[in-house]
Structures are given as structure tokens and as C-alpha cells.
Amino acid sequence: MSTNKRNFVESLWDFFCSLKLSISLLIGLALTSIIGTVVPQGSIPPEYLQTISESKFKLYQSLSFFDMYHSWWFMLLLYLLTVNLVSCSIKRLPRVWKMVFEPQLVMDEGLEKSLSLTHEFKISGDAVTKLKDFLASAVATPVVTETDGSTHLFAQKTPWCRLGVYVVHLSIIIIFIGALIGSFFGYKAMVNIPEGMAVDTVYAPGDKAIKLDFAVKLEKFSVSYYNTGAPKEFKSILTLIENGQPVKGYEKVPVIVNDPLSYKGITFYQSSYGQSGEGSLYHFNVSRRGGSGGAQLDLKKGEQVTLNGGATLEVLEATQDVRQFMPEFSGPAAKVLLKMPGKAPASFIVFKNHPEIEEQRKGELVLEYAGADEKLYTGLQVAKDPGVWIVWLGCALMTIGIYMAFFLSHNRVWIRISNGRVVMGGTASKNPAAFESKFEALVEKVKALK
Amino acid sequence: MSSSLLFNVTTFLFLISTILFFVFLASRNSSIGLGASLIAFVGWVVETGAIILRWKESYEMGHGHAPLSNLYESVVFFAWTIILIYGLIELKYKYRVIGAFVLPFALLGMAWAQLGLNSGIEPLVPALQSNWLLYHVITCFLGYAAFAVACGISIMYLIKAKAEGDVSSEMQAGSVIGMFPSIRVLDDLNYKAIMIGFPLLTLGIVTGAAWANYAWGTYWSWDPKETWSLIVWFVYAAFLHARITRGWVGKRAAWLSIIGFAATIFCYLGVNLFLSGLHSYGGGGK
Numbered sequence: 001m002s003t004n005k006r007n008f009v010e011s012l013w014d015f016f017c018s019l020k021l022s023i024s025l026l027i028g029l030a031l032t033s034i035i036g037t038v039v040p041q042g043s044i045p046p047e048y049l050q051t052i053s054e055s056k057f058k059l060y061q062s063l064s065f066f067d068m069y070h071s072w073w074f075m076l077l078l079y080l081l082t083v084n085l086v087s088c089s090i091k092r093l094p095r096v097w098k099m100v101f102e103p104q105l106v107m108d109e110g111l112e113k114s115l116s117l118t119h120e121f122k123i124s125g126d127a128v129t130k131l132k133d134f135l136a137s138a139v140a141t142p143v144v145t146e147t148d149g150s151t152h153l154f155a156q157k158t159p160w161c162r163l164g165v166y167v168v169h170l171s172i173i174i175i176f177i178g179a180l181i182g183s184f185f186g187y188k189a190m191v192n193i194p195e196g197m198a199v200d201t202v203y204a205p206g207d208k209a210i211k212l213d214f215a216v217k218l219e220k221f222s223v224s225y226y227n228t229g230a231p232k233e234f235k236s237i238l239t240l241i242e243n244g245q246p247v248k249g250y251e252k253v254p255v256i257v258n259d260p261l262s263y264k265g266i267t268f269y270q271s272s273y274g275q276s277g278e279g280s281l282y283h284f285n286v287s288r289r290g291g292s293g294g295a296q297l298d299l300k301k302g303e304q305v306t307l308n309g310g311a312t313l314e315v316l317e318a319t320q321d322v323r324q325f326m327p328e329f330s331g332p333a334a335k336v337l338l339k340m341p342g343k344a345p346a347s348f349i350v351f352k353n354h355p356e357i358e359e360q361r362k363g364e365l366v367l368e369y370a371g372a373d374e375k376l377y378t379g380l381q382v383a384k385d386p387g388v389w390i391v392w393l394g395c396a397l398m399t400i401g402i403y404m405a406f407f408l409s410h411n412r413v414w415i416r417i418s419n420g421r422v423v424m425g426g427t428a429s430k431n432p433a434a435f436e437s438k439f440e441a442l443v444e445k446v447k448a449l450k
Numbered sequence: 451m452s453s454s455l456l457f458n459v460t461t462f463l464f465l466i467s468t469i470l471f472f473v474f475l476a477s478r479n480s481s482i483g484l485g486a487s488l489i490a491f492v493g494w495v496v497e498t499g500a501i502i503l504r505w506k507e508s509y510e511m512g513h514g515h516a517p518l519s520n521l522y523e524s525v526v527f528f529a530w531t532i533i534l535i536y537g538l539i540e541l542k543y544k545y546r547v548i549g550a551f552v553l554p555f556a557l558l559g560m561a562w563a564q565l566g567l568n569s570g571i572e573p574l575v576p577a578l579q580s581n582w583l584l585y586h587v588i589t590c591f592l593g594y595a596a597f598a599v600a601c602g603i604s605i606m607y608l609i610k611a612k613a614e615g616d617v618s619s620e621m622q623a624g625s626v627i628g629m630f631p632s633i634r635v636l637d638d639l640n641y642k643a644i645m646i647g648f649p650l651l652t653l654g655i656v657t658g659a660a661w662a663n664y665a666w667g668t669y670w671s672w673d674p675k676e677t678w679s680l681i682v683w684f685v686y687a688a689f690l691h692a693r694i695t696r697g698w699v700g701k702r703a704a705w706l707s708i709i710g711f712a713a714t715i716f717c718y719l720g721v722n723l724f725l726s727g728l729h730s731y732g733g734g735g736k
């Protein structure tokens with residue numbers, strides 16, 4: 001076939017069938033993927049913007065570097081990979097299929113010459129029966145073919161492992177299909193729920209509201225800590241409500257990190273938490289230094305309260321456990337802003353467990369912090385992905401396919417018997433050295449048959 | 451006896467083994483070679499004990515978890531998997547000299563862990579409290595270790611191939627290089643090590659995706675660590691295909707294997723040191 005006779009379609013086909021293209025695509029994907037691990041993806045932090053020049057920023061933006069894994073050119077590489085995979089398989093599969101399902105049953109001279117492992121010997125008595133039984137016990141039940149004057153036996157092991165490569169390639173396409181289904185019919189969203197409240201709307205990126213056909217109520221949220229102060233567990237107690245009724249089996253379900261809750265294909269994951277400004281009350285006792293008794297105060301965050309004497313007090317921040325910020329202290333603490341008449345405003349921290357700190361402040365007023373009735377909110381990640389099972393199917397197939405392709409070998413043994421002369425030949429699709437010793441062992445056993 | 455004492459003993463044994471391997475290369479004395487690999491395996495057994503002991507110690511501290519949760523523990527485990535994979539290949543193919551090019555990786559890991567990393571046993575943050583951590587880390591690191599062995603073999607390949615180009619074979623026979631397996635065998639062993647590593651890395655990526663899906667609802671989010679593991683996977687997939695087309699065995703395959711291991715190391719350490727993302731818990735120097 002001369003090159004100039006080939007038309008465009010044929011050379012395009014050859015291009016898509018070539019392994020050179022696959023290697024280039026795999027290396028190309030590896031190299032371009034690096035960009036997205038160096039350049040920030042999605043929302044760009046302002047600190048990053050300061051490190052690059054305007055022209056560079058414009059260039060990156062025009063090349064979609066800030067969302068490169070969804071850019072047209074990265075998708076193009078993935079589509080090319082898919083086309084390459086499919087064409088390669090279409091081209092090669094028929095030959096392999098034939099080898100698996102229509103094996104060559106007869107070892108003719110051409111085949112015999114091409115085999116590196118052959119052995120010739122003599123055998124007495126009913127050679128065919130003896131060798132048939134031998135192959136059946138040592139390899140697999142043989143197929144017997146009679147041709148002019150000769151009898152041919154053929155036995156093989158795990159021929160289907162030759163399909164392993166195609167199982168791997170198919171699995172990649174299945175994973176792509178699962179991912180596409182997920183991106184078209186699924187979503188990822190977030191929702192914050194304050195304690196005691198129920199919501200039925202979650203928010204996808206870009207504040208796109210998605211209404212669920214049931215509501216999620218946060219009964220309670222809690223955080224526990226190790227004795228080092230590091231967080232141990234974030235726990236939301238959730239109840240699902242449908243048509244105004246709690247859903248059976250979905251009442252007061254604890255949801256923690258690494259243990260989500262799923263209902264009707266929608267899954268809720270513990271993701272973040274915080275103080276819900278609404279409804280929290282912070283309890284203080286304020287007295288004059290040296291005086292006794294004092295006044296109980298219940299403050300809301302951000303609210304300025306005037307004390308008798310004209311001073312004002314405001315809670316700026318508070319925490320249930322100060323250890324995470326100040327490891328030398330423990331327990332609840334509040335940061336307050338105190339304005340004494342005629343003096344500069346002072347901001348300081350009051351600790352429930354450490355009244356001595358307030359002693360040391362030597363202010364005119366002494367504050368005691370009695371803790372808070374704090375309301376927390378939980379941040380849940382909400383995901384729906386109908387394609388995920390297809391992705392897992394693909395992953396399972398890939399594992400099986402790789403096992404077939406790497407660790408199983410298609411072993412074939414032929415025997416030709418003509419006029420008392422016996423020739424045995426064999427070949428394996430993998431690990432020729434190991435097969436050679438197997439074949440030699442077979443020869444030894446055959447010799448012992450006599 | 452504490453686990454940290456046993457880890458020190460392990461490091462010391464790997465050091466002795468590495469030195470003996472170099473003496474073996476220089477002297478070509480096969481009983482020194484035998485000693486070198488025996489000491490490496492004794493070190494591996496001691497390290498196994500140390501890892502189990504550390505596991506027990508974490509239970510005694512009241513927050514028991516498998517010792518695979520921070521950089522120190524992972525480096526130590528990496529050294530353990532390297533010796534394991536090397537041991538399997540040595541038992542199967544009987545090319546002891548490969549140890550001289552593999553033991554240094556394990557020694558480097560142990561020395562870095564013992565001298566440069568914070569070895570405190572910390573409780574697990576909520577994100578890591580999952581059995582998936584175990585499946586994910588074990589498969590990934592076994593894969594990484596196989597790639598480390600493949601890289602050592604590829605370095606031997608390049609040295610041997612260069613020497614064969616430079617000097618005549620009689621001269622070679624008398625030198626260190628003469629002890630190396632033939633380049634055909636090295637090429638084949640490189641492929642075999644990658645055939646162990648590639649399925650394990652694949653399982654590592656799949657278990658990581660399964661865990662991410664279970665914990666966050668997304669099996670893939672293009673976080674730098676995920677992306678780098680995929681880059682490594684692409685490189686070795688390219689290696690496997692390259693072998694099927696003629697002209698890519700030999701030197702180019704050896705280089706691809708070395709590049710693949712460099713990418714592996716970047717995926718393991720570089721991402722934590724230079725980039726940010728979901729896996730940043732892996733950091734934690736002194």
C-alpha cells in the first residue's frame with residue numbers, strides 16, 4: 001500500500017489508532033495537569049493576584065488557567081483520549097476475540113516453526129487416549145481434531161485474560177460516562193442550619209437555590225475536644241421532615257465527619273459550623289471594685305448595654321472553649337468592649353474559669369463571665385450524584401481488567417500425533433520464562449507416561 | 451521498650467545493610483551480600499514490631515489509631531513498604547545486588563523521620579477518623595514503594611547501559627558493573643516492579659476517591675494531591691504503553707520510570723511542602 005493512495009479518512013483513522021497518539025496524550029495530560037496544581041482554581045485569592053502582573057493574569061484568563069480542568073482544551077484532550085481508545089479497540093479487538101473464541105486447533109508446520117517451545121517423542125499403545133487424559137489432568141480438557149492421517153489435540157488455559165486490556169479501556173470510558181451523568185444530573189451544594197431550625201433549600205455555587213422536597217432540621221450541634229484542645233468530633237443531630245411529618249427512621253440522626261446521612265439520593269455531609277448570631281445570650285455579672293453583689297446582665301452579641309453609672313458594655317466575640325486560641329487558658333471566654341464615661345474605650349477578654357485575669361486588669365468595674373446560652377449553626381455539604389455508581393462500576397472493572405492483563409497468562413498447548421510420532425508445542429501470552437519451566441515439566445511427565 | 455527505640459534500631463540496621471551492600475558491590479564477596487540482605491530483613495522485622503508497638507502506644511494514650519496519620523508515620527511506613535517490595539522481588543528473582551540501589555531509599559526515609567520530623571503521637575482530627583484512611587494509605591504506599599524499587603533498577607540500567615557503551619566487556623567483568631544483571635534482565639525487572647506498583651496505585655486512587663465521596667460527597671475535586679496522583683498514574687500508563695511499541699524499551703523506559711518516581715515523590719512530599727489543599731495534614735516538620 002503506497003502512501004499517496006491513502007485518502008484523508010484512512011490516514012485520520014491510522015492517526016487515531018496509533019499508540020504514539022496514546023503515549024503523547026497520556027504525557028500531555030500529565031504535563032498540562034500540573035498547571036492547575038500551581039495556579040489557583042476557582043475563586044482566586046487576592047494575595048495571588050498581587051504576585052502576578054496584569055498581562056500575565058489576562059493571558060492566564062484567556063487560556064482558562066483558573067478553571068483549567070473544565071477548559072475546552074483539557075476536555076479536548078480527554079475526548080481525544082476517548083476516541084483514541086475506542087478506535088484502537090475497534091482495530092485490535094476482532095483479532096484478539098478470534099484468538100479467544102476461535103482458537104487455532106491444529107498445529108501445522110508454520111505454527112510449529114513459530115513456537116519456541118516444542119518437543120518431539122515416541123509413545124506406544126493408544127497414544128491419543130493417553131495424551132488426551134494427560135492434557136485433561138495437566139492443562140485442560142483438549143479439543144481433538146482429525147486431519148488427513150494425523151490427530152491434533154489442543155488445550156488452553158484462561159484464554160479470556162487476553163480481553164483484560166479491553167476491560168481496562170472500557171472501564172475508563174464507563175468512568176467518563178459516570179462523571180458526565182453526575183455533572184448533568186447531580187449537584188454539589190451547601191446549607192447552614194441554626195440549631196432548632198429547619199430548611200428545605202440548599203445553595204449550589206453561585207448562590208443558585210435548589211429546593212428539596214423535604215426539610216432538614218438541626219436539633220442540636222455539638223463539638224467535643226481531646227484533652228490537647230484539638231477538636232475530636234463535630235456532631236449535628238438531624239431530623240428530616242416531609243409533608244410536615246418527621247420521616248420514619250430519619251429522626252434525630254447523628255451526622256459526623258466521615259459519617260453522612262443519605263435520603264432519596266441526596267446526601268448530607270458534616271462540613272463546618274459556627275456561632276449563629278441569632279438568639280445567643282451571654283451572661284455577665286458586673287460589680288464595682290471593692291463593692292459586693294453587682295448586677296446580672298444578659299447580653300446579645302453586638303448589642304451595647306448601658307450600665308448604671310453611664311458605662312457601656314458590648315460583647316465582640318465569644319467562645320465556648322478558649323483553648324483552641326489560647327492554649328494556656330481553658331473554658332468559655334468573651335471579648336468585650338467597655339466604655340467608661342470620659343475614658344478611652346477598652347477591649348479585653350473575660351474568662352469564666354480565670355477570674356484572676358480580671359483582678360489583674362485593675363479596672364473600676366469587675367466583670368465576671370458566666371458563660372453563654374449559645375446557638376450554633378451547622379454547615380452541611382449537600383450532594384446528589386446519580387452517576388457515582390457507574391463510576392464505581394468502572395473502578396471495579398478497571399481493577400479486574402488490570403488483574404487479568406497483568407497477572408493471568410493465556411497458555412496454549414498443542415499435540416500432533418501422526419504415525420506414532422508425537423510433537424508437542426506450547427506458548428504463553430505472558431512470562432515466557434515461567435512458562436518454559438512449566439512446559440519442561442509437562443515434557444517430563446509425558447515421557448513418564450510410556 | 452518503646453517504639454521510638456525500635457525505630458532507632460531499624461534505622462541503624464538499614465544503615466549497616468546499606469554499607470554492606472556497597473562493600474558487596476566493591477568486593478564481590480557473596481557472603482557479604484547475603485549479610486547485607488539478611489540485615490535489611492532483620493531491620494524490616496524490627497520495624498514491623500516498632501509499628502505495632504506505636505499502634506499500641508496510641509491506644510494507651512487514649513486515642514488509638516493506626517500509625518498512618520502524619521508525615522512521620524507515613525515516612526516510616528514508606529521505608530517499611532520499600533523493604534517489603536524489595537524483599538519480594540529478591541526472593542522471587544534472586545538478584546541481590548538490586549538492594550544496593552534500593553536500601554538507600556529506605557535508609558534516607560528512616561533517617562529523615564528520626565532526625566528531622568516530629569514523632570509525637572497525635573490524636574486523629576475528625577477528617578481522618580475513617581477506616582478508609584487505612585485502605586487508602588496502605589495501597590498508595592505499597593504502590594509508591596514498588597515505583598521506588600523500579601527507579602533503583604532503572605538507575606542500575608542506565609549505569610550498566612552506559613558502561614556497556616564505554617568499555618569492553620572483559621574490563622566490565624572485572625568491575626562493579628559486572629555484578630549487575632544484564633540490561634535485558636534489568637529492563638524486565640523494571641517492568642515487573644511497575645506491574646506491581648501500577649495496580650496498587652490504581653487501587654490507592656480508587657480508595658481515595660471512595661473515601662472522598664463518603665466523607666465529602668465528591669469523589670474527585672482536582673485537589674493538588676489528587677491531581678498529582680493522577681499525573682503519576684498517567685506517566686506509568688504511558689510507560690506501559692510505551693513498552694508495547696517497539697523502540698521504547700531500554701533507555702527511554704528507564705528514564706520514564708525515573709521520571710515517574712520523581713513525580714511520585716513530588717505527589718507524596720512536594721504537594722504538602724509547596725502546594726496547598728485538602729491533604730495538608732500530611733505536613734508537620736519539627
Ligand code: HEM
Binds near residue numbers: 082
Ligand atoms: C489513549 C488511550 C489509550 C489507548 C489508545 C490505549 C491502547 C492500548 C493498546 C493498543 C494496548 C495494547 C493491547 C495489546 O496487547 O495489543 C494497551 C494496553 C494497555 N493499556 Fe491502554 N490505551 C489507552 C489508555 C490507557 C489508559 C489511560 C490506561 C490506564 C489504566 C491503560 C491501560 C492499559 C494497560 C494496563 C494495558 C496492558 C499493558 C501491558 O500488558 O503491559 N490504557 N492500551
